Amino acid sequence: MRLIFDADHEQFRDAARRFFLNELAPHVERWREQGFVDRWAFEKAGSLGYLLTWADEKYGGAGMSDLRYEQILVEECVRQADIGIYFNLHSTVVAPYIAEIGDEAQRERFLPKAISGEHILAIAMTEPAAGSDLAGMRTKAVRAHDGEGDDWILNGSKIYISNGMQADVVVVAARTSSESKPESRHTIGLFIVEAGMAGFSRGKKLKKMGLPAQDTAELFFENVRVPAANVLGDPTRGFQHMARLLAKERLSLAMTSMAHAQTAFDLTLDFVKERQAFGRPIGAFQNSRFVLAQLRSELDAVQCFVDQCVLLANDRKLDADTGAKAKLLATDLEGRVIDACLQLHGGAGYMDEYRISRMYTDARVSRIFAGTNEIMKEIIGRGLGLDERAAR
CATH class of the missing domain: 2.40.110.10 (Butyryl-CoA Dehydrogenase, subunit A, domain 2)
Known part of the structure; x- marks a missing residue:
């Protein structure tokens, strides 16, 4: 049970789930083969108000400044369709640079077409x-x-x-x-x-x-x-702007990684209940139970932290250290969960016809982009006053 969502959020989630499942999921295999998502997918999402949900109504946005709506879109996109559909980069990473750093003329020029999906960022x-x-x-x-x-x-x-x-x-x-x-x-x-x-x-x-x-x-x-x-x-102050907005970018990645890990867990739980070995479901073996119990506990704990970070971002209290912690914990966990889930699939997990195989390779970059996890540790360590330069 996640306590950060109310009835309005759940209603929004139901609609988003139907969109990703019915409108986009049927095209995922073709998009993975052709190497990009069709433009019409951005335009369709824009027509439903699913891009830049936070943008002011005067630019054509929904004016929903609550980051939980973007979080829901990320989660349902990953669960129902594919992690490679990068609406989140467009909406929660790039567009805020224009909205928060740009002047009014720039917002009027660039935000409307980003909201409609006519322009990709x-x-x-x-x-x-x-x-x-x-x-x-x-x-x-x-x-x-x-x-x-x-x-x-x-x-x-x-x-x-x-x-x-x-x-x-x-x-x-x-x-x-x-x-x-x-x-x-x-x-x-x-x-x-x-x-x-x-x-x-x-x-x-x-x-x-x-x-x-x-x-x-x-x-x-x-x-x-x-x-x-x-x-x-x-x-001359772009570095300062990036440092400020990268915290939210890393949180966006953490939300995505958690959705990816949760999806892998759900797929695997279903698999081990159905797959038989030695006359019984492989989920009935102690090793399977212990592995999944450990993963379930870690997923719940890190999800609580990421959800808390979303609330901090809503209050504009998400700092660089906390964004780095969310990115570090969520992406590390994503890698561990999907690796363990592939192992529980056995040989089937190595076959691309099973989604867990594709998720394994999709997840590997999470610990690299938006700043490697080693850099996240540097940021967190410096926040503790452990700067190597200060020690000299």
Whole structure:
């Protein structure tokens, strides 16, 4: 029993469950084979108010600032359809940069089409030589010096960008200082790059171990002229903006990982009750009972913590340390649960016709993106006053 949801939430969940089960689930196998989710799925979700549920009504949103509605959408998407349908990245990771950092003109330009699903959003931080260490990025933006306003010229590349192939609007992080001083590593700006801008191109769709329905790409920027109207906030404070919003991004990932782990557990519980070995269900063996009992206990405990973090986010009290804890605990547990569940499936678990096999490879990246789990431990440790630099 989860105590954070009321009758309105459950009614919303019932409708969302039907949408993902009836409208999207029948297409999942094809999307995994073709390597991306059809655009119409975003548009259909938008027409039902399932994208950017928190956005103000004046932009076309539902005005439901309660993050629990987004949490429900994540959970039902994973359970009924596929974890590679990245509505959550679009709605809870990228769009808040525009809503919270952008000015009113930017919100009016970009949010309505994101809400309707007409435009797909992506965020570009990671680079070939700079993953979790955002301060190490090499993509640069310099002011244009041709007398035509406060435009910027963007050069560089980004890799492993989710929604990269289909994105119409990409929030790009770039270094905005040419100084070599250590403090200049954090002088970063955020720029809105739109599909069709001269100099903006995409590499081929990247092949991955898992999440085949989620398109992932490398993006290239060659003298892309970004107008001043597409600069998000202060172009020297992007690092601070990212640090603040990454806490919520990591919580979004934690919500997804918990839904994935819970789904794997449910599938496996059904499997061990039906599959026979030595004349009885394999769930009747002590090892199966003990493994599932341990997993059930851990799932309940971490779910309570993640739910509490959602309430903290609703009150704008979710800090970087707590977001890192949620991401660390949920993604580690996701990996352990799905590995144990695959083992209980035996040989069947290694066959792609069983969903648990696909879930195993889909889950592996969770401990890597949005900052590796090793980086999460660094963040949490520094919050305890255990900064290596301070000890010197």
